[in-house]
Amino acid sequence: MSVKELLAQRNLTSALIVDDAYDAAPRAEDLVADDDAWANFIADIGDDAALLREAFPKFDELDATALRRSDEFVAAAYGLKGKLREELWKLLFDAYEQGATSDRGFLTRLEDALKALGVEVLTAGRTVPENGSQPSIIFADLFLGAAQSDPDMERSLERLNALMRGREANPPLVILMSRSNLLEDKKVHFRDSAKLLGAMFRVYSKLALLEGATLERTLERLALHHIDAKIVAGFVHAWDAGLKAAAERFLNGIRRLDLSDYSQIRQVLLNFDGQPLGSYLLDVFDRVLQHEIEGDAMTIAAAAALNRIDTELYPPPYIAGSADLQDLVYRSIWQHPKRLEVEANESGAPVSFGDVLLRRSILDPQSAAGALEADALIVLTPACDLARGNGAKRIMLMAGSLADLTPKTWTYKGAMVKTPIVVLPSKKRMWIQWDVKDVRTLLPDEISQLLAPDSSYSVPLRLRESHVLELQQKLLSDMGRVGLVTQMPATFPVSVAAFTVGTDGVLQSVALPAAERDGGVCFSGRDSDSNPMTRLVLTDDVVDELLTAISRLDENTLHTKARDTLKKLKASASFAINLQRGVDAPDANKSNLQQLKARWVEDGKSMSETVGMIVRNPPSLEDIKGNLLNQYGALVLVLHDSEQGAALVSALAEESTIETASAAGEGAMDVLPES
Structure with a gap:
């Protein structure tokens, strides 16, 4: 099924693009930080004052400070392009216009790409149209304003929250974009502030979003899991609404207990049991509130809907380190330490x-x-x-x-x-x-x-x-x-590095910047037969980066024993899917190489083939080469749980590195000479 057909099937056929480059004119806040430009503009107006006075009648009533804070004046002056002296107009608007022109070019290409996928496009600047809450996909600019400052980001969040209001149980897909280098640092704050699920949220620089097949691949991945993501979103929203409703019912009930009731509970029950009133009522009210939550029809229905999720087709996590299941385990089995301040017996x-x-x-x-x-x-x-x-x-x-x-x-x-x-x-x-x-x-x-x-x-x-x-x-x-309730699996962050063996038998590192930045997470749990198992899970960026690196590997740069495996690795359609779901990894206590397999079902039978190797916490990297060749591995993923291990990988990577071809040139991977 093509991406266009998948989007149509999932009813993801409309998109809203929110970007301040769509504004007809800049606002005062876009220019207010440029003191020198404003000072020179006011000083050099000269004979052009008549044009400004005609376009903005209050020109003579406001001083220079008031003018630079006036959206109306900025818009009037901007509209005089071609009438004001060119050097005067550029003095104030040249920097803004260069950024806006670049963004408009990107936005035009984004619109064309979406329309080619059968997606109807609606556009908006800082003022969102009334029908802006209807599209099923939202492309949001991180900073709604040329200053690219925190207030601009908060404005973007306000717009997005307004568009999401009333759609919490069935939210749109959101793709956050920016040309700012702060995008990576701000994405977690943006996701949490907008109350977005990772499975319905992506972040890309404007350059990367339209590079290659990134846009199509992103929409395909979001659309593929859209039905299940909506179920999770509905579950979270049901809890949000259900907690408020349950709390209100709970409070209505306990308000009916008056001072005399508390005294009777103490006299006829607790004096014999020896338990203080405060501790007893904390325990009772905990259970009463739980009863009210369990009786909320919306919460129960949303929980039942979770059973429909196909866990065999789940996507990789989008933001590294976002899952901290141990924290949930801790809260579920331990009372809050503050609880100990209430005396539990007399x-x-x-x-x-x-x-x-x-x-x-x-x-x-x-x-x-x-x-x-x-x-x-x-x-x-x-x-x-x-x-x-x-x-x-x-x-x-x-x-x-x-x-x-x-x-x-x-x-x-x-x-x-x-x-x-x-x-x-x-x-x-x-x-x-x-x-x-x-x-x-x-x-x-x-x-x-x-x-x-x-x-x-x-x-x-x-x-x-x-x-x-x-x-x-x-x-x-x-x-x-x-x-x-079964304990949740434990999660442990690991560093991730990839290596191949060159024609001369020298171990070579594959450059993976996203993997170096994000690493991966090892989930430790058990399989259906209750046997211990460990699963390596990578983020979207790392999965895509690794797949791209594999596609660019040149078999002529690999050892002869590894070339047949590389062909199988490149030809395997199932490996990419397996990589997104997570791959089996060695236990933290084992440093032996484990086969990295591509698995699929054919004619009702489970099939697999070895396409590489994976190793965790090796004492050194010297033995990897021999084991890799003995098992004809084209690629080995090396995981480390310690900073020392990561440093060891980095040291080797400095000696020999395989780099991906640049966007401007080579289509294969270049092998750098040994240092």
Whole structure:
């Protein structure tokens, strides 16, 4: 299916281009920063004052400062092109006109390219037409103003937010563009401020957008996943609206509780249980609000619609490092530290159910207290026994050890009793492995001694009840486990570099600027058979850059053993799709080469062929060449989890580099001589 047919099928056949170059005249803000030009213009007006007075009758009423701030005067003076002295007109408008002329040329070519794809084009400057909210695609200029300043970007955001209003559940595709070199730095802020999903948002410089097949490829990728992206957008919007509606219903309910109700709850219930009123109502109201959210029809319907997403055809992430699933895991299993400020019992017990005692020397490296004690102790005595004065005589704790949350220490294996993430007050991320064989029972006074200011432990965190129950059940019996939501996979950023072997057997680096900038992300999880697996995911830019680099590789510059594989790599239609979905990668603890395969389904059978190799955290790059040739690999992707590894790749890349052909010239890749 052609891109034109795909756009028509997805009903993506109208586009709005918003760019200040469409304005009929500049505004005062476009010129106000050029003090010298304004001073010289006012000083040199001379006999042309009559023309300005005729075009702008208030000319004599305003001083020079007021004139330079007047949009009407700027527009009147701009309209006198060809009537004012040329040198006078250029003095004020030449820089603006050069930038606007360049942008207008780009916009004309963009319009023509869209029309060739069957897309109806609507254009707008800083004033958006009434029907501007109807097109299904929006091309937005990052800066609506010649000054290219932050206020110009905020104006662009205001226009875009106005166009998106009322379309949150079915938003348009948005392509952000600019000729400013600040585009890369501002894209994340723009996406978040405009509340855009990455799957419906792209960013390109005006030069790059119309280079080669970039525009067609971008629209094709956005259109291909448009249906699923709308489902996700609807889900997020349903949560936004549903939370507000649920909060209102929740507040209406709890407002009916008056002072007498709170007193009765305390007198007839909590005095026996020994739980403070504030802590109790926090727990109850948490559940009541959750009940209201679960009862919101729009949220539930949007959640059900997520099941229709085809996860086998997902796109690569667009903005590198945007997915931090560990943060969601942390919030889902730990109470906010502020919650500990509300007393959880009145029995005098020094701890509460789910409290985690951490060794002070972990929280503060300057402290040596308790160096031989367990890293962590979790309180597993039931909450009711801790709250009542005549409850537990001893408190049960399970010991655990902490490890840094890194690719080499983290595991998804379910047999291990663990808490997958803990964020220390210093913001350092770790995880806890609990030891079901190390169970301790201590008197309340003994725990108080452990928590004394000059002693071994403190309680900075408390786990949510559901996770503590799971740990408690694992401790007591595997048969009594409580089923919980599956933990999300862990994500770890990696540097990405590519190499080939030259005709002389020398390892050569393929220049990948986007990969050097963005790197990639390794997702560590498990497959359908519950076996550990790791997937490398790259951004759009890196995927496109790598595919372009592969297409430009000249087999005559590669070792003879690698040439047949290069032919298969170039001919593989499935490799590009596999690369976008993510490719299998070695575990962080393994540095052996792993086959990089292209996979596809043919006649109902899963097929694959080796088209390259992938390696992670090799101790050195010396062994890669031999292994690559032994397995006839044309390309090897080298991943590193550490800055030291990235530095090693950079050092080798300085010695020998393959560069992509420039836009102006060569169609093949040039091999630079060794230094």
